[in-house]
Amino acid sequence: MTEDHSELNLCPNCGKENLPMATRCVHCGSEMEDLFTIFGQPQSPDEQSEDSLPDIIEEIRNDPSLKTPTEVEPIPEVPPADQINESLLNSEELPDWLAKVRERAQGEEDAIGDLASGTIAMDAARSEEVSAGVEGEFNAWINRVREKSQQENSVRARQLPNETEDSDQVPEWLQRIRALRPHLEEEITHEVKTKPNYADEMPREWTDEALDELRRQALAEDFEQEAEPLPTTSTGAEEEELPAEPETEELNEPVQDEPELTEDDFHNIPDDEDEILEPIPAEDLALSPEEADEAITDESEKEEQGAGELEALEEEPEPQIEEILEAPGQDVSLTNASQSEEVEEALVEEPASETEASETPEQSELEPSMTEDETGLPPEEQAEAPEDIEEPADSDSVPPDLLLLRDQQDRASLLASLIEQEGRVTAGKQLTRKPSGRGGRLAVALLLLIGLIVSILIGPAAMPTDTPKSIPALALDEKIQTLVQNDRVLVVLDYQAATSRELESLAAPLLTQLHSQGIQFTVLVSQPSGLFLAQSLLAQAGLPEDTLVEHLPGSYLNLISRAMNPAISDGQDTLTQVKDLRSFKLVLLVSDFSDNIRGWLEQIAPWIGSLNFAAVTTQMEAPVLSPYFDSGQLVGYAAGIGDGNIGAQTTFSYRAYRVGLLLMLVMLLLGMISKGEEDAIRREEERAE
Amino acid sequence: MKRPIPLIVGALSGLIVLAAMFIVPQGGGILAIVLNWVIIVAGAALLVAIASLVLTHVRFIAKGKKGFLLSLVLVISFITTLALGLLLGVDRPSFLKFVGAIIRPIETALLGLVALVMMSAAMKIFRERGWSSLTVSFGVSAIIFLILGLGFPQNLNIPVLNEVIRFVEGLPMIGARGLLIGIGIGLLLMAFRVLFGMEGFGND
Structure with missing residues (x-):
């Protein structure tokens, strides 16, 4: 990098300076696109010629004369630039493509291309202070390089923020860019701010230990800092050293023989680096051959200083090209006529180097090490550094590519825990079967029906005659036995057809007993369906069919007033023939609903103290009546099969009744067992988890 | 309103x-x-x-x-x-037999279905409600009274067992008393609410 205004494009029209990326002059408005025109590259697909760049590169690759020699050849003594130029022109061994290029350059007026024309115009417009010539600039520049001015050499387009803070280290072109486009500068700075700055912290003389320490520090820092290509020590120097590539190619062989280099070491350059570098020679075609010769001369002077420097120079060309692409100011240098020649040499040499890289993998292994050279070391130290840097500082040290981020470490620990649990014995997850409602109900219904049907088909089993009755039933029997002939008994039927079988089996024996004792019956029904139910009951009890059965609308509510005041029933027409409840010795309530019985006992009984109430009900309703029996409001009640002494009844299947009860018991136990099993499985799963 | x-x-x-x-x-x-x-x-x-x-x-x-x-x-x-x-006429025996012959089997069958539904509900109550005081007391009491309903313990004629059975059969009366007391108090409060216009008639 130079500090003069060579990085800026000069307008071919007005000769004033413009930014490198400007396509139009900011002063006169004239087009500056021509400055970026690459010689030999067609401007449009229609302009493609036979001597296009890909063809030239292909010829270079196929040219056996440009293949890398297998043996290490001694470093030739570099002749003066003029001699080299003449020798190259007159050499019979020149490749065809180069001969064509030079013939074209001699034959055609504008063979050097539009870019060179632009640069010539620019040179003409430049002031006299630039007229010192390219050679003088090169000498001055090389002197600066050899003075190991780290501050001047380490500045690049992508500098670190702390580097940019020092205005002395910032090139003029960058300062102008920052002045014009501060935001862009910030963005650029932000992108590269993770790059380490070794310029001020590096020891001036690099030893193996110092380089090892440097590498450890680099590994300890952020991985991205290592991943990014490190800044080169001297951009301008590398630009000038581009023509030295022919010599460096010859020096590649000793480097390839170094056993310490491995591919894994310092491989922070993407694999497509070569692809990025490929178009560079095309841009560099604008360099003039004279510039290349001068560069070769300077390079030969460097090589005379030691093999270490030669090795460093050998590795520099590709980073140079990379910097040409990356550094904005490098485009300005391309406008220099001397540098255009230099780039032309690079065009000649770069395909050869690519061919070598493709043929020898070891050659490509050296490329990553070039980024390590960009650590801000002085050129001389860089020449010594590569071997040390390319070697792993510590065999046990972790390569930068293998450094784990925190998130990666967490994932790794999770994976490790999963692997640890893989071998453990865990309880297998058992499928919890949820029986469908339809299937379960169908199974229950079938089981119950099958049991009942089988028990019925076997035949009715006689109920044991000695089955003990309940106490209320015994009290009811005793009360009935106290009745004498012509006593009146009111029988109230208040049940539905669904429970008629159970109640009739209980009530019929009682009615039969009453009828046998000469008791007079009065039958009332409180429900419309009671009429035909009473008929059935009377038939079962063996009573005459002409027995009076009356419907009592409103049930016991219809009798409350008569119970309160017997005079009412005597003097008024009533809905029933029951005029006075006090004439009855016993009221026998046959009901399947305990509330109706309770209504009789609570609404009627208090008004008639001498009236006795008894009940025949279902076994389900019996518990509700037990308090009334215990309090004496009921003289007795019969409920259930055992109280009815129905064992003698042929219509009743005692076996079916017991089978039904047994099946219900089994189902209930199954429900409890299934729940217990489900809970056990759940506990086992929770324990396993 | x-x-x-x-x-x-x-x-x-x-x-x-x-x-x-x-x-x-x-x-x-x-x-x-x-x-x-x-x-x-x-x-x-x-x-x-x-x-x-x-x-x-x-x-x-x-x-x-x-x-x-x-x-x-x-x-x-x-x-x-x-x-x-x-x-x-509604008092004609033939008419009553005709109606009774239809209604009696239908209602009896419905009662049988109720028995099946209750048995299924008894199975599902443990799975749906889990183990609680309600379900456990229900299950235990159901098992005990179903066993007593089968008549096997009574046929053993063991005096001590008969006393135990008698005591157990008297337990439902305790619950029935509480139930009846609750019903009586509820009816009384409902009557007061109706009398004072707080419940019942007049709602839209």
């Missing part, structure tokens, strides 16, 4: 009946009149309900609504029963 007139009528009716219960025997006449009104109104309401039911199903049939065949069966059965009752 409660309508005032039904509210006043309901409250006055309740107060009259309650007063008549305390004015014995003079209050018996008033109570008889009021209760007869109640019975007649209830009968009229039953007729209205029957008419509404029949008309609803007739509309279903007319519109061909889904399940109208069942509505058709209902209407036909109602008309047939009504016609036979009017022609033959």
Whole structure:
């Protein structure tokens, strides 16, 4: 990098300076696109010629004369630039493509291309202070390089923020860019701010230990800092050293023989680096051959200083090209006529180097090490550094590519825990079967029906005659036995057809007993369906069919007033023939609903103290009546099969009744067992988890 | 929004009946009149309900609504029963046998289905409700009384066991007493709410 205004494009029209990326002059408005025109590259697909760049590169690759020699050849003594130029022109061994290029350059007026024309115009417009010539600039520049001015050499387009803070280290072109486009500068700075700055912290003389320490520090820092290509020590120097590539190619062989280099070491350059570098020679075609010769001369002077420097120079060309692409100011240098020649040499040499890289993998292994050279070391130290840097500082040290981020470490620990649990014995997850409602109900219904049907088909089993009755039933029997002939008994039927079988089996024996004792019956029904139910009951009890059965609308509510005041029933027409409840010795309530019985006992009984109430009900309703029996409001009640002494009844299947009860018991136990099993499985799963 | 007139009528009716219960025997006449009104109104309401039911199903049939065949069966059965009752009389034994022969098996079958549903519910109650005091007490009591219902323990004729069985069979009376007391208190509070217009009649 130079500090003069060579990085800026000069307008071919007005000769004033413009930014490198400007396509139009900011002063006169004239087009500056021509400055970026690459010689030999067609401007449009229609302009493609036979001597296009890909063809030239292909010829270079196929040219056996440009293949890398297998043996290490001694470093030739570099002749003066003029001699080299003449020798190259007159050499019979020149490749065809180069001969064509030079013939074209001699034959055609504008063979050097539009870019060179632009640069010539620019040179003409430049002031006299630039007229010192390219050679003088090169000498001055090389002197600066050899003075190991780290501050001047380490500045690049992508500098670190702390580097940019020092205005002395910032090139003029960058300062102008920052002045014009501060935001862009910030963005650029932000992108590269993770790059380490070794310029001020590096020891001036690099030893193996110092380089090892440097590498450890680099590994300890952020991985991205290592991943990014490190800044080169001297951009301008590398630009000038581009023509030295022919010599460096010859020096590649000793480097390839170094056993310490491995591919894994310092491989922070993407694999497509070569692809990025490929178009560079095309841009560099604008360099003039004279510039290349001068560069070769300077390079030969460097090589005379030691093999270490030669090795460093050998590795520099590709980073140079990379910097040409990356550094904005490098485009300005391309406008220099001397540098255009230099780039032309690079065009000649770069395909050869690519061919070598493709043929020898070891050659490509050296490329990553070039980024390590960009650590801000002085050129001389860089020449010594590569071997040390390319070697792993510590065999046990972790390569930068293998450094784990925190998130990666967490994932790794999770994976490790999963692997640890893989071998453990865990309880297998058992499928919890949820029986469908339809299937379960169908199974229950079938089981119950099958049991009942089988028990019925076997035949009715006689109920044991000695089955003990309940106490209320015994009290009811005793009360009935106290009745004498012509006593009146009111029988109230208040049940539905669904429970008629159970109640009739209980009530019929009682009615039969009453009828046998000469008791007079009065039958009332409180429900419309009671009429035909009473008929059935009377038939079962063996009573005459002409027995009076009356419907009592409103049930016991219809009798409350008569119970309160017997005079009412005597003097008024009533809905029933029951005029006075006090004439009855016993009221026998046959009901399947305990509330109706309770209504009789609570609404009627208090008004008639001498009236006795008894009940025949279902076994389900019996518990509700037990308090009334215990309090004496009921003289007795019969409920259930055992109280009815129905064992003698042929219509009743005692076996079916017991089978039904047994099946219900089994189902209930199954429900409890299934729940217990489900809970056990759940506990086992929770324990396993 | 409660309508005032039904509210006043309901409250006055309740107060009259309650007063008549305390004015014995003079209050018996008033109570008889009021209760007869109640019975007649209830009968009229039953007729209205029957008419509404029949008309609803007739509309279903007319519109061909889904399940109208069942509505058709209902209407036909109602008309047939009504016609036979009017022609033959409700006290005729043949008519009573005819009606009883239809209603008795139907209702008995429905009661059998209730038994199946209850048995299925007894199985599912543990899975649905889990182990709680309610389900455990239900299961234990059901098992005990089903075993007692089978009659096996009673047939053993063991005096001590018979005493235990007698004690166990008396346990339901405790629950029944509590149930009856709760019912009585609830009815009393409901009566007060009705009398003071806080419940029952007049709601829109």
